[in-house]
Amino acid sequence: MESFYCPYLKADVELTPERRQHIESKHPELLPDHRDYLAQTLTNPDEVRGDGRFPNTRIFTRWFGQFLRGKYLAVVVVTDKQTDDRHWIVTAYVTGTLRQGETEWKRN
16 A cells, blocks of 8 residues: 655555556556656645535645646545545545635645
């Protein structure tokens, strides 16, 4: 299992083999070649949004101007609501616009 440190959560975020396989199969433009973009998005996001559809879920986003002619990377992270000490990536995807979730934090 891989993990990435996330200063916003002040914790490591897990990427399980099953979730990595999901991202590789559903979003092959992202993994395996651009693992570093996942890390950068969690380490230094442009924005963090709460996902109103799923409690305890946050969407970390970052703009990459050089990636696919300019796109956002969204990394969806779930926090264990019982303990608040386990965080894991559910999915990650590339998007041209940010549509869902309410902004929790934004870089100035």
